[in-house]
Amino acid sequence: MDYLLSRFDPMLSMEGLAALITHVWVQENEPESLTGFLLGLVAIASIPIILFPSSLGTHPVWQSYALFVTVILSSITVYRLSPLHPLARHPGPVLCRISKLWMAYISFRGKQHEYFKELHLRYGPIVRVGPNELSVTDKDSILIILGKDGLPKGPLWQGRIITPTSQKNKANSLISARDLQHHAKLRKPWNKAFGLAPMIDYTELVINKSFELNKLLLGMCRLSCDKTGHVDLSKWISLFSFGHDFGLMTEGDKNGIMKNMESALLPPSISQHIPWAALFAVEQAKLRATRDKKKDLFYHLLQNVDPESTADPFPLIVSNSVLAIIAGSDTTATTLSNIIYYLLLYPKYMEELRSEIEANFPIEEHAPIQGDKLPAMKMLNAIINEALRLLPPLPTLLQRAVPKGSGGKLIGHFFIPEGTAIVIPPYCLHRDPRYFSPRTEEFWPDRWSMDKSDDPNFVHDASAFIPFSHGPANCAGKTLAIFELRYLTAMLVRNFNISFQDGFAPSVWEENLLDRFVFTKGPLPVKLSPRAL
Numbered sequence: 001m002d003y004l005l006s007r008f009d010p011m012l013s014m015e016g017l018a019a020l021i022t023h024v025w026v027q028e029n030e031p032e033s034l035t036g037f038l039l040g041l042v043a044i045a046s047i048p049i050i051l052f053p054s055s056l057g058t059h060p061v062w063q064s065y066a067l068f069v070t071v072i073l074s075s076i077t078v079y080r081l082s083p084l085h086p087l088a089r090h091p092g093p094v095l096c097r098i099s100k101l102w103m104a105y106i107s108f109r110g111k112q113h114e115y116f117k118e119l120h121l122r123y124g125p126i127v128r129v130g131p132n133e134l135s136v137t138d139k140d141s142i143l144i145i146l147g148k149d150g151l152p153k154g155p156l157w158q159g160r161i162i163t164p165t166s167q168k169n170k171a172n173s174l175i176s177a178r179d180l181q182h183h184a185k186l187r188k189p190w191n192k193a194f195g196l197a198p199m200i201d202y203t204e205l206v207i208n209k210s211f212e213l214n215k216l217l218l219g220m221c222r223l224s225c226d227k228t229g230h231v232d233l234s235k236w237i238s239l240f241s242f243g244h245d246f247g248l249m250t251e252g253d254k255n256g257i258m259k260n261m262e263s264a265l266l267p268p269s270i271s272q273h274i275p276w277a278a279l280f281a282v283e284q285a286k287l288r289a290t291r292d293k294k295k296d297l298f299y300h301l302l303q304n305v306d307p308e309s310t311a312d313p314f315p316l317i318v319s320n321s322v323l324a325i326i327a328g329s330d331t332t333a334t335t336l337s338n339i340i341y342y343l344l345l346y347p348k349y350m351e352e353l354r355s356e357i358e359a360n361f362p363i364e365e366h367a368p369i370q371g372d373k374l375p376a377m378k379m380l381n382a383i384i385n386e387a388l389r390l391l392p393p394l395p396t397l398l399q400r401a402v403p404k405g406s407g408g409k410l411i412g413h414f415f416i417p418e419g420t421a422i423v424i425p426p427y428c429l430h431r432d433p434r435y436f437s438p439r440t441e442e443f444w445p446d447r448w449s450m451d452k453s454d455d456p457n458f459v460h461d462a463s464a465f466i467p468f469s470h471g472p473a474n475c476a477g478k479t480l481a482i483f484e485l486r487y488l489t490a491m492l493v494r495n496f497n498i499s500f501q502d503g504f505a506p507s508v509w510e511e512n513l514l515d516r517f518v519f520t521k522g523p524l525p526v527k528l529s530p531r532a533l
């Protein structure tokens, strides 16, 4: 005893105690600012040093800090792995249960969607993918989590806040609004801006943009002596989608905006901020506010601004222009490129689709592609759906969270404690044989037109098909996106013969798809020749 007392060090003992108390406090009160949190830790760890300076005679100061860090990390690890943790009953890899750092690494590698699929295969429909996070692939949970009376957005939006330039812009960003009422308020102008009348204006803009792309591609074919253009179709499709009348298709990406945007998707997929986008948005907003009178999305959003909530529409248009660019361009461009990729991989469907398009808009007669006929074209829509099923452009992180103070939520047989984040990964649901089989992993558009009664083993559960998410925070631009997908696919397939360039290994396309919250893609080198000049 005397020996123990003689070895007792008040500074180190208090350091250990401070670390345990800090862990308990952090558990209850999640810090919002990383800098504030780190400064707080240094301040707490310094208290024992200030109170017991005499101990410094026997220990260097760094030992005191090292002990604090070791105790707090060990305490967190033990608690997260222990049966005392509220999510202890849910299976998941040890590294995921200990820390989010492991998932940040997986995210960095870009194959998060495949990792989630492996986890669900190994552990079942509910997997613990983070210390306080679950991933769920039971389709019955979709309504409970994403539906009308579902949960607000999850903590990932805390870190992904776009337009961080000012509080005003933050408060106006629809996609990162975590409070249900605030989200509903911000969503109203978007819903109106995608109503029937505005959609007529947008379809005209999409048709003009498609003509522009058609003309550019034809021009490239004409330039070569064999009338065959060698192009990276993925790049041109991106210019088309991102172009949204920013002149990128005709002038090219002179300022590297698109390139910047793609590289800017990596940091937020790990830590989360895209400041350059705010600058571009401010430019766009100025342009819109001063001289541009086109009846595009910005025009309609401004028309529907709630005058009580935003006297000055500028912050609204800034955050919305970033949102429209980010939410709408990569998603549409990747899906369009995926559709062409699958059609090149499965020429049978290219031919069937071409016959359907020709039957409606014969190329010899120069019949214009009519938007109102597209929804009834079975093969066209089956092909689009099948590409969205296999490669949903937002593959993994549809995230919601049980709010603190709510008391928790019952999801099926499971009670989910407050503070838990829940992910519904479309990529995993879409490739789950419980919902789509047979040929679950194959591109098989016919599944969309088959009659269930033809084959008792045939499963096609469209309620598990959620490329645009579900509920009050689903994709606001879905109608526009679907129109763009239908129109441009029909135009390209009718007007051009398309094939992979020699030497391009098609498998590289899927290898290059990286899950950076939305998919980013690599080049799609194709040969194009006009079907009628």
Ligand code: HEM
Binding pocket: 146, 174, 175, 176, 187, 190, 297, 323, 324, 325, 327, 328, 329, 331, 332, 335, 392, 393, 394, 398, 399, 466, 467, 468, 469, 470, 472, 473, 474, 475, 476, 477, 478, 480, 481
């Ligand atoms: C193929 C194309 C597209 C796909 C697959 C897609 C998919 C999605 C998904 C999965 C979400 C997330 C919803 C959630 O967290 O539950 C979303 C949100 C959103 N999308 Fe799209 N999107 C596409 C194109 C577009 C376009 C063209 C626009 C508009 C220009 C757009 C605007 C938005 C907006 C504003 C949100 C946020 C909605 C909210 O938080 O209420 N999207 N989209």
